Amino acid sequence: MTVLHKKVDVVTVGAGWTSNILGWKLTEAGHDVVALEQGPWRSAYPDFAHNHDSLLYAVRKRMMVDLEKESWTWRPNKSVNALPMRQFGGYHPGQGVGGSAMHWSGMLYRFLPSDFKLRTHIVENYGEGKLPENSTIQDWPITYEELEPYYNLFESDLGASGLPSEDQPDGGNPFEPRNMPYPNPPLERNIPSHMFAEACQRLGYHPFPQPSGILSRAYTDRFGQTRSGCLYCGFCTRYGCEVDAKSTGLNTAMPLALKTGRYHIQTHVHVTHVEIGADGLATGLAYIDTLTGEEHFQPAELVILSGYTLTNVKLLLVSRNRAHPDGIGNDRAQVGRNFTHQMWYAPVTGQFSGRRFNLYMGNTSTMTAIYDFYGMEFDHSNVDFIGGGGIYSTLGEREPVTSAGSYPLGSDEDSELVTGGEKPRNWGREWKESLRNYWDSTAAIAIQGDSFAYRDYVFDLDPNYTDAYGMPLLRFTFDWTDDDKRRYRFLAERCLEIIQEMGADQIAWVPEPPDYNITAYKSTHITGGAIMGSNPGNSVTSKYGQVWDTPNVFVTGAALYPQNPGSNPTNTLAALAYMTGDALVERYFKDPNRLLG
Amino acid sequence: MPRQFIKKLDTPDSNPVLSRRAFLKIAGASMGAAISLSACDVMRQEEEATRGVDLPLSNREQYPNVPGPEDVLPPGILGFFTLDEARTVDALTATLMPGTHQDPGAREAGVVFYIDSLLWYDRGFGTRTYYKAPFAMPYEGDTPPVLRDFTMTDILWIPKDLISRFGWQSILTPRELYRMGITAVDGFATDNHGAPYRELDEGQQEEVMTALAEDEMEPIGGLPSSEFFKTLRQHTIEGMFGDPAYRGNQNMVGWKLVGYPGAQRAYTPIDIQDEEFFLRREPQSMSMLHPFNPGEASHPNAILPVSGSGTPGVEVHNHYDQP
Numbered sequence: 008m009t010v011l012h013k014k015v016d017v018v019t020v021g022a023g024w025t026s027n028i029l030g031w032k033l034t035e036a037g038h039d040v041v042a043l044e045q046g047p048w049r050s051a052y053p054d055f056a057h058n059h060d061s062l063l064y065a066v067r068k069r070m071m072v073d074l075e076k077e078s079w080t081w082r083p084n085k086s087v088n089a090l091p092m093r094q095f096g097g098y099h100p101g102q103g104v105g106g107s108a109m110h111w112s113g114m115l116y117r118f119l120p121s122d123f124k125l126r127t128h129i130v131e132n133y134g135e136g137k138l139p140e141n142s143t144i145q146d147w148p149i150t151y152e153e154l155e156p157y158y159n160l161f162e163s164d165l166g167a168s169g170l171p172s173e174d175q176p177d178g179g180n181p182f183e184p185r186n187m188p189y190p191n192p193p194l195e196r197n198i199p200s201h202m203f204a205e206a207c208q209r210l211g212y213h214p215f216p217q218p219s220g221i222l223s224r225a226y227t228d229r230f231g232q233t234r235s236g237c238l239y240c241g242f243c244t245r246y247g248c249e250v251d252a253k254s255t256g257l258n259t260a261m262p263l264a265l266k267t268g269r270y271h272i273q274t275h276v277h278v279t280h281v282e283i284g285a286d287g288l289a290t291g292l293a294y295i296d297t298l299t300g301e302e303h304f305q306p307a308e309l310v311i312l313s314g315y316t317l318t319n320v321k322l323l324l325v326s327r328n329r330a331h332p333d334g335i336g337n338d339r340a341q342v343g344r345n346f347t348h349q350m351w352y353a354p355v356t357g358q359f360s361g362r363r364f365n366l367y368m369g370n371t372s373t374m375t376a377i378y379d380f381y382g383m384e385f386d387h388s389n390v391d392f393i394g395g396g397g398i399y400s401t402l403g404e405r406e407p408v409t410s411a412g413s414y415p416l417g418s419d420e421d422s423e424l425v426t427g428g429e430k431p432r433n434w435g436r437e438w439k440e441s442l443r444n445y446w447d448s449t450a451a452i453a454i455q456g457d458s459f460a461y462r463d464y465v466f467d468l469d470p471n472y473t474d475a476y477g478m479p480l481l482r483f484t485f486d487w488t489d490d491d492k493r494r495y496r497f498l499a500e501r502c503l504e505i506i507q508e509m510g511a512d513q514i515a516w517v518p519e520p521p522d523y524n525i526t527a528y529k530s531t532h533i534t535g536g537a538i539m540g541s542n543p544g545n546s547v548t549s550k551y552g553q554v555w556d557t558p559n560v561f562v563t564g565a566a567l568y569p570q571n572p573g574s575n576p577t578n579t580l581a582a583l584a585y586m587t588g589d590a591l592v593e594r595y596f597k598d599p600n601r602l603l604g
Numbered sequence: 605m606p607r608q609f610i611k612k613l614d615t616p617d618s619n620p621v622l623s624r625r626a627f628l629k630i631a632g633a634s635m636g637a638a639i640s641l642s643a644c645d646v647m648r649q650e651e652e653a654t655r656g657v658d659l660p661l662s663n664r665e666q667y668p669n670v671p672g673p674e675d676v677l678p679p680g681i682l683g684f685f686t687l688d689e690a691r692t693v694d695a696l697t698a699t700l701m702p703g704t705h706q707d708p709g710a711r712e713a714g715v716v717f718y719i720d721s722l723l724w725y726d727r728g729f730g731t732r733t734y735y736k737a738p739f740a741m742p743y744e745g746d747t748p749p750v751l752r753d754f755t756m757t758d759i760l761w762i763p764k765d766l767i768s769r770f771g772w773q774s775i776l777t778p779r780e781l782y783r784m785g786i787t788a789v790d791g792f793a794t795d796n797h798g799a800p801y802r803e804l805d806e807g808q809q810e811e812v813m814t815a816l817a818e819d820e821m822e823p824i825g826g827l828p829s830s831e832f833f834k835t836l837r838q839h840t841i842e843g844m845f846g847d848p849a850y851r852g853n854q855n856m857v858g859w860k861l862v863g864y865p866g867a868q869r870a871y872t873p874i875d876i877q878d879e880e881f882f883l884r885r886e887p888q889s890m891s892m893l894h895p896f897n898p899g900e901a902s903h904p905n906a907i908l909p910v911s912g913s914g915t916p917g918v919e920v921h922n923h924y925d926q927p
Contacts, residue, residue, distance in 0.1 A: 059867035059890055062846040067731040078734035083769065088760045090770040093734045195873035238870035363879040367864055368871040403876075407845035407864050412838070434700045434817070434837060435810065439709065439861070446862035447882070471738055471760060524769035 009293075010303045015039040015271075016596075018292050018307035020322065022272045023106020024577075025563035025584040026313040027256030027264060032588030034269035038596070041305055042272045043294050045072075046103030050257060055247035061408045064246045068095045070110045072102045072315075076277070076297075076475040079317050081525050083486040085463060091472050091480060097525040098348075098533055099245065100315040104272060105257040107315055107531060108577065112244040112371035113220040113253055115167055116397075116574035117158050117183055117582075120151040121383045125570065128383050129393055137393060139490040143345055143460045145569045148541045148550040149583075151184070157582035159187045165254035166190050166226035166234070168372070169218030180215045182378040191223045194237060196400075198364045199450035199509070200375040203400030206508035212379040217399070219372035220254040220577065234258055241404045243370035276303070278318075279476055280326040281310055281560065287330030288600060289560045295476055308599060309559050309591075312537075313584075316566040320466045320536035321481040323547070323554075323562075331557065336537060336547040338556040343466035344547075345535035346483050347571040350396060350456030350491060351528075352520065354499035357511025358416050362448045369403025376400070380501055382457060382572055392493040394457030396573035398502060401450040407442075415441035416449060417515035425503070425514040450509070452502040455530070456494055458571040466536045483533075486523045495520040532576050534568040551587045551603050559600050561587060680717070683724030684779065689786050690716050691802040696789065697840045699809045708857035710840050718843030718852030719782075728778030730842075740773040776825045778835065784825045785832035792821050848889045859887040867893045 016038035019026040030040045049055070063069045074094065081097075082089035092098075101107035121128045124146045129137050138144060169189035170179040179185075193216035196204075204214040221243070224236040235250040243253065251258045264270035278294045282304065291306035312319040323342045324334040336342050378384060380395040387393060417424040418433035431437055469482035487495075496518070503516055521527065540546020543555035552567055554560040563584050565576040590603050682690055694716040703709020710716075722730050729735075737758040743749060748761030758775075767773065776784070789812060790800040797808045804812065813833075815821050821829035843852030845859065847867065853859065859866050866887040875881050 057890060057893065059893060060847055060849075062730075062842060062850055066842060066846070074732045074734045081770070083766065087766065088740075088762055090740050090760065090762065090773055091734050091736075092770075093772050094729075094731055096771045195876050197876055198879070239872070239876060240868060240870055242867075363863070363882055365871075365876055365878070365881055368876050373876070407858060407862050408842060411841045411845055411862070434813065436702060439701055439703075442862050446864070472736060522769055524771070526769065526771035 008302070010301060012041075012303060012305045014291070014306040014308075015041050016307065017041070017309045017311060018043065018305050019311040020278050020292065020314040020318060021045065021106055022104045022256075022261075022274075023313060023315070024108040024256035024260070024581060026311065027105070027260040028581060028584040029311055029313065029563070029588050029591070030270040031260040031264035031267075032585075032592055034264050034267040036592040036596075037269070039269045040264070040271070041307070042270065043276045043278050043292060043305065044102075044104055044272055044274045045277045045297065046101075046274065048104050048272070048274050049109070049247065051247065051249055051251045055249040058246050058249055059240065059242045061242070061406045064110075064242070065406060065409050068099065068245065070101050070103065070245060070247065071095055072100045078472070078474075078480060080469045080472055080480050080482040082482070082484050083523065085484055088471065089469055089482045089484070091469075092525045096527060097529050098531045099528070100317060100531060104274065105255045105261070108255045109247050109257065110245045111220070111253070111255075111531075111577060112402075112575075114371060114575040115162070115165075115169070115218045115220040115578050117185075118151070118572050118574065118579050119182060119382060119384065120184065122572040123147040123149060123151050123154075125383065132383070133387055133393075137387070139393065139459070139461075139488060141462045142490075143462055145345075145460075145538075145540065145545060147569055148539055148546070154579070154582050154586065155186065157585040158578060160585055161578065161581045162187070163190055164228050164230075165220050165259050166222050166228060167218060167220060168223040169193050170216050178213060178215055180218070180376070180378055181213050182381060182384050189218065191226055193217070194219055194221060194223045194372050195239065195369070196375055197366060197369055197373050197403050198362070199359075199366070200373065200400040202450075202509045203452070203505065204375045206505050207375070207377050207379075210504065210508055212377045214375045214377050217372045217374045217376050221248075221370060221372050222252045222254065228259070230263060232258070232262060237370070239369045239373070239403070241367045241369060241406070243404050277476060278314075278322065279478060281312075281322060281335055282306075283326060283328045283330055283335065283557070285328075285330065287557060289326075289335070289557055309561070309595070311561045311563065312566075313563045316533045316536060316564055317481050319562050319564060319566045321468075321478075323537055324466070324468055324481070325478055335557045335560055336554040336562075339543055341538075341543075341545075341547045343536055345460035345538050345569055346464045346466050346485055346533075347458035347460055347535045347568070348485060348523075349458050349530040349532040349571055350454065350487075350495060350520070350573070351530040351532075352456075352495070352499075352517065353451040353453040354495070354518075355502045355506045355514060355516040356413075356416060356422070356449055356451040357506040357509060358445050358449050358513035358515075359510070360445070360448060360512050364401070364447050364450060366401060366403055366405040366447055366450070371402040371404065373403040374400045380498060381574070390493075390497060392490045392497065394459060394490075394494055394573065396454045396456030396494070396498050398498065398505070399453045399455065401452070405447075407446065411442055411446070414438060414446065414449075416445065416513055419515070419517075421517045421519070421521040422515045423518070425516055450506075450511075452506055454495075454498045454502065455573050455575070456491070456498060457573045458534075459488075459490070460535060460570045461488060487520055492520050530575075532565065532571060534565040534571040534576060537562045537566040538569045539567045540569065549603065550583075551590050552583065553587075553603055555602070558602050561591075563587065682717075682720050684728075685716070685720050685723070685782075688800070688802070689782075690720065692786050692790055692800060693719060693782070693836075695802040695804075695809065696813070696836055697843070699806075699813045700837055700840045701844055702806075703857075708855075708861070710844055712854070713844050713852055713857045714854040715840050715843030715852050718846065718850055719839045721851050722839065722842075723779050723782060728782070730778075733772075737775075739775040740767060740770065742767045774825070774827055774831075776827070781825060781827070781832060781835060785829075785836075788821060788824045788829065788832070789816060792816075849891060856887045856889060869893060 017040040022042040022044040078091040080089035168191040171188045207214040227233040237252040276294045282290045289310040415431040464485045468479040472480040537547040552562045697710035697715040701710035738760040740762045741759040742764040793801040817833040863882040865885040867890045
């Protein structure tokens with residue numbers, strides 16, 4: 008027996024940040040919005056008041072999706088079976104009100120103009136031959152200039168911390184065109200990040216402090232909401248922030264939505280599929296109350312798939328009827344295309360004997376970055392790959408329980424000492440002495456590289472595994488390509504030069520990229536699967552996330568990205584949600600069920 | 605009510621908690637809730653004997669509405685291991701992270717009690733785990749073997765050279781892995797050195813550990829023996845460096861080893877640049893953490909930005925106002 012609810016204007020999947028943003032915009036315009044969230048309600052107090060528990064949050068991943076109920080499968084190529092991620096490894100989707108952004112790191116980048124017209128940029132500058140074989144790289148249907156006002160609004164509403172490039176001498180990111188300064192100064196940087204900046208300057212690069220979604224000081228937004236600045240407590244990524252210095256949906260857009268009285272959040276419910284009418288339009292969301300097992304149906308005029316990338320792509324694929332036999336958005340076999348992840352590695356680690364870096368303080372934003380080898384922003388005439396990546400100094404928030412395993416230097420499976428020699432033993436006295444002497448005297452350099460789309464690297468439904476509700480698990484097929492490996496080697500060599508310039512007395516590096524796997528963390532920046540494009544023949548949605556073949560369904564988030572640039576996705580997906588929110592309020596509801604031009 | 609019994613042990617080279625003092629062992633794995641008065645008395649003695657260990661309840665008692673760490677057993681009580689199993693695991697962790705009374709290692713940190721609590725709960729998965737069939741079965745060669753006589757529907761064939769890229773895929777629970785692993789290690793030790801691992805000298809223990817780590821032992825439950833090594837090493841890290849509330853890292857010896865101050869409420873930008881900071885700040889566990897109270901300094905050296913301080917007329921304290 009299905010419980011039928013009263014019809015509302017809008018229903019959203021989850022109560023994460025993009026649901027909060029759209030919920031706020033739509034409820035302020037007078038629409039009723041219901042958000043269906045699989046996790047619990049939580050807020051800074053009391054849920055994060057005693058959060059300095061590395062085992063619970065960093066090791067046991069308390070804020071992530073309940074893997075007992077649902078996981079995702081992966082295989083490196085189409086000739087082998089896929090297996091589920093049984094425990095958290097490669098990526099960390101969250102659950103609960105506020106979504107994955109509750110445990111994000113706050114790294115806040117805009118994509119650059121060249122990212123948005125990637126294919127055109129490569130072909131115009133280097134010719135068609137530069138595109139890797141079987142790649143399915145395409146331009147975004149939107150330019151940086153179109154999105155810039157929304158970047159400005161979002162950064163202003165969350166109180167972004169950073170340094171615009173005109174603020175010399177230290178300098179911001181000279182590769183990022185901005186017409187708005189950051190509302191707050193950058194966060195304090197740790198000791199090796201200053202050393203990194205100096206080394207980069209000597210090498211002729213352009214270091215800048217990491218822009219962040221974490222407040223560097225108390226800040227009041229344009230709606231009068233005030234939050235505290237960062238305490239540098241060292242418990243940040245994978246934790247909730249106990250002082251709300253880390254910006255999330257819960258402390259920015261959601262209170263504005265709740266204030267209208269028209270944003271209703273239902274927690275502990277799992278959306279199983281989108282219901283579709285005979286005319287091919289969505290009629291609402293079917294869900295299960297995870298506490299009682301009862302089936303429910305929430306009818307709505309407009310359905311917004313605002314879950315994590317993996318959730319949105321799965322819902323498109325499993326929601327089928329005679330009008331859409333292969334799923335919503337999939338009438339032209341576009342859903343699942345362009346799976347991309349992220350090449351996030353620390354290719355080098357340096358040991359600086361006698362130093363104490365205090366890296367247990369601060370967070371992932373207390374560092375320095377360079378964009379000199381980012382994306383297509385440097386000359387690719389003489390390199391045998393496309394794209395690049397940001398290069399980052401050492402992050403803070405180092406906890407012994409999550410870092411002790413990597414000592415002694417060079418003992419990690421894929422790493423080796425630059426000076427050569429036998430791999431040090433990673434147990435016994437060697438291990439203990441290394442931890443005693445060097446735990447806080449090592450600094451790594453990390454890269455965040457582009458991930459490009461290829462024909463064979465796609466999402467589909469797994470034939471062998473199901474979730475707790477009987478639906479198939481989502482499967483993805485992906486591996487590093489030769490182009491990825493060449494890009495990695497190039498960036499790893501740049502990292503090695505920098506750490507040598509920083510004066511490390513002992514260096515370990517990973518000269519070859521480790522095989523793609525789902526065991527080591529690679530960022531939660533899984534993108535694609537429901538990509539936006541210029542027409543129904545090359546994409547699932549328009550630039551507004553409106554599904555071409557089911558115009559009363561919208562998709563938000565990084566599932567929309569045609570490919571993944573070498574930086575973090577949050578700023579862009581939030582800016583896109585701001586833009587879509589305006590388009591829905593100003594145009595869609597005046598003439599519903601039509602494609603927005 | 606489960607049956608209880610007390611064992612006395614006196615072996616100088618093993619864990620002082622496991623050997624020197626009266627030891628409470630409650631039979632059965634499902635006993636957690638039912639402990640008699642006399643058992644509580646023994647527990648209290650145990651607690652007193654391990655003074656300096658942070659018990660997990662203080663925050664929860666003070667602030668019942670604030671979520672705290674998972675339920676854990678008090679120190680000194682074994683919930684899963686038999687005494688002999690505990691002594692072998694204790695000896696294994698002490699080989700991985702050796703120590704003495706003056707320079708504590710895994711044994712002095714009580715890592716075996718951390719592992720015991722972990723395994724005591726449910727199947728021993730510390731973290732929520734997708735545990736549905738089919739489970740992976742590695743094969744060598746070009747094609748998977750054909751099973752005759754019966755149909756196995758609960759396995760999926762995976763090329764052996766790929767299996768490590770998928771992370772934990774075994775049908776074994778951590779409880780089962782430990783039971784099998786301890787038996788395998790003690791068997792190997794007895795075959796090669798004439799006694800179980802816990803009774804070997806340090807050199808012999810290192811030899812067995814090397815064999816375990818480098819797959820020179822027979823597979824354990826179908827897994828290479830190095831998988832048990834990796835599990836032991838990971839749990840040693842967790843028990844050595846997790847919060848003392850989880851029964852390991854007693855007296856915060858793991859944090860003192862590396863110079864980590866543990867659960868602190870805040871650091872200032874001045875602290876971040878100060879390479880001698882670790883000399884001044886004593887480590888503290890979650891249970892010692894000053895209760896959070898916006899606007900109130902938690903430590904004499906910490907200046908807190910104040911929630912709500914952006915309102916006009918309220919003085920703003922944040923790090924950019926400092927020299």
